[in-house]
Amino acid sequence: MAVQTVASTTHSVDLGPAAALSCRECGHRVPLGPVFACEECFGPLEIAYDFSGYDAEELRRRIEAGPASIWRYAPLLPVPADVAGKPNLNPGWTKLVKADNLARELGVTGGLYIKDDSGNPTHSFKDRVVAQALEAARAFGFTTLSCSSTGNLAGAVGAAAARAGFRSCVFIPHDLEQGKVVMAAIYGGELVGIEGNYDDVNRFCSELIGDPAGEGWGFVNVNLRPYYAEGSKTLAYEICEQLGWKLPDQIVVPIASGSQLTKIDKGLRELIELGLVEDRPYKIFGAQAEGCSPVSTAFKAGHDVVRPQKPNTIAKSLAIGNPADGPYVLDIARRTGGAVEDVTDEQVVDAIKLLARTEGVFAETAGGVTVGVTRKLIENGVLDPAKTTVVLNTGDGLKTLDAVAGTGLTATIRPTLDSFREAGLA
Numbered sequence: 001m002a003v004q005t006v007a008s009t010t011h012s013v014d015l016g017p018a019a020a021l022s023c024r025e026c027g028h029r030v031p032l033g034p035v036f037a038c039e040e041c042f043g044p045l046e047i048a049y050d051f052s053g054y055d056a057e058e059l060r061r062r063i064e065a066g067p068a069s070i071w072r073y074a075p076l077l078p079v080p081a082d083v084a085g086k087p088n089l090n091p092g093w094t095k096l097v098k099a100d101n102l103a104r105e106l107g108v109t110g111g112l113y114i115k116d117d118s119g120n121p122t123h124s125f126k127d128r129v130v131a132q133a134l135e136a137a138r139a140f141g142f143t144t145l146s147c148s149s150t151g152n153l154a155g156a157v158g159a160a161a162a163r164a165g166f167r168s169c170v171f172i173p174h175d176l177e178q179g180k181v182v183m184a185a186i187y188g189g190e191l192v193g194i195e196g197n198y199d200d201v202n203r204f205c206s207e208l209i210g211d212p213a214g215e216g217w218g219f220v221n222v223n224l225r226p227y228y229a230e231g232s233k234t235l236a237y238e239i240c241e242q243l244g245w246k247l248p249d250q251i252v253v254p255i256a257s258g259s260q261l262t263k264i265d266k267g268l269r270e271l272i273e274l275g276l277v278e279d280r281p282y283k284i285f286g287a288q289a290e291g292c293s294p295v296s297t298a299f300k301a302g303h304d305v306v307r308p309q310k311p312n313t314i315a316k317s318l319a320i321g322n323p324a325d326g327p328y329v330l331d332i333a334r335r336t337g338g339a340v341e342d343v344t345d346e347q348v349v350d351a352i353k354l355l356a357r358t359e360g361v362f363a364e365t366a367g368g369v370t371v372g373v374t375r376k377l378i379e380n381g382v383l384d385p386a387k388t389t390v391v392l393n394t395g396d397g398l399k400t401l402d403a404v405a406g407t408g409l410t411a412t413i414r415p416t417l418d419s420f421r422e423a424g425l426a
């Protein structure tokens with residue numbers, strides 16, 4: 001394991017309630033630092049908190065009085081208490097859209113909601129996770145912010161670095177959608193296309209971390225991954241608070257590496273343990289595109305291990321063929337009574353159009369995946385239409401225009417009423 005120590009690790013860093021890093025496999029604990037794998041068993045490290053001393057009523061009041069961003073949940077995140085005053089993009093507190101029209105089309109009677117994360121500063125959920133990694137990068141004295149990205153992360157890192165005064169240099173597969181390339185480059189950092197797919201990009205970044213060339217670099221989703229990952233908990237917090245401090249019965253989450261899904265589950269369990277929501281069962285459903293479906297394939301086959309795939313799908317933001325958190329996703333789907341399902345690219349496009357037509361929400365392909373999977377799970381009798389259901393849209397359709405190419409003019413007419421009538425538009 002490559003360990004990079006920039007700041008002195010002899011003094012303790014202030015990352016709020018974050019107390020240590022703890023191995024998800026063997027429980028081995030190490031002090032907070034830019035490490036991501038257990039030195040005992042190579043399992044993934046995650047943040048262990050000290051939430052002792054929190055009173056549920058007082059915490060709820062403090063959250064409700066907080067800023068309209070993820071920082072209202074600062075007492076539950078690995079960030080210093082004064083985080084909202086530091087230069088960052090203040091992401092989160094996105095809309096929870098009550099989707100009654102879509103519910104009618106899908107036959108959902110128990111209440112259907114879209115958690116619309118296209119409203120974040122760089123138009124995807126990635127701003128939530130990058131904001132945590134940025135605080136860790138500050139705490140550990142890194143000067144360059146970097147990542148391996150399927151597209152959205154590159155833009156989120158570029159923007160966060162620009163605002164916070166870091167250098168940024170990010171790595172993407174060379175064949176990404178134009179919208180994502182522009183979004184990643186516009187903030188003035190360095191953007192490097194790698195000849196290969198995301199898994200090749202990721203492997204390259206791991207090598208760079210172990211090399212002197214990567215010294216002083218914080219890779220938000222590699223050596224800062226334990227901190228980064230915690231940002232996804234804020235989706236769980238917001239959904240429950242926006243439902244009036246209630247757990248949804250069912251939640252449909254897209255899967256790339258699987259990190260978001262596992263941390264949404266962690267966030268929901270924390271709210272239960274802290275007494276902020278009632279302790280009752282919820283089900284988590286994972287969504288993939290058929291062209292990159294290693295987790296749903298394993299789920300349906302009843303396997304505990306996830307066999308890597310070579311991605312081939314229009315849902316490029318989810319195109320991780322070897323998902324690091326795949327086995328944990330399987331555990332969570334099985335433990336909560338959920339499922340993992342996949343849809344074809346054609347069904348993704350249909351679902352993007354369905355959501356836009358019914359609710360006025362233009363989702364990127366990842367949102368087409370979750371809406372498409374929701375429809376399929378209802379049709380198959382797996383998702384209960386009589387229960388409260390939240391479906392995530394994690395990105396903006398303007399970034400994946402190619403997916404809906406061919407959508408355009410109804411007619412072209414001369415500027416006369418006759419022409420208008422001839423076209424059958426009256």
Ligand SMILES: *Cc1c(COP(=O)(O)O)cnc(C)c1O
Nearest residue numbers: 152256257258259260366394395
């Ligand atoms: C990164 C991403 C996800 C989820 O990623 P995980 O690696 O599973 O956490 C979901 N949707 C979009 C649009 C993304 O960019």
Ligand SMILES: [Zn+2]
Nearest residue numbers: 023026038041
């Ligand atoms: Zn371990």
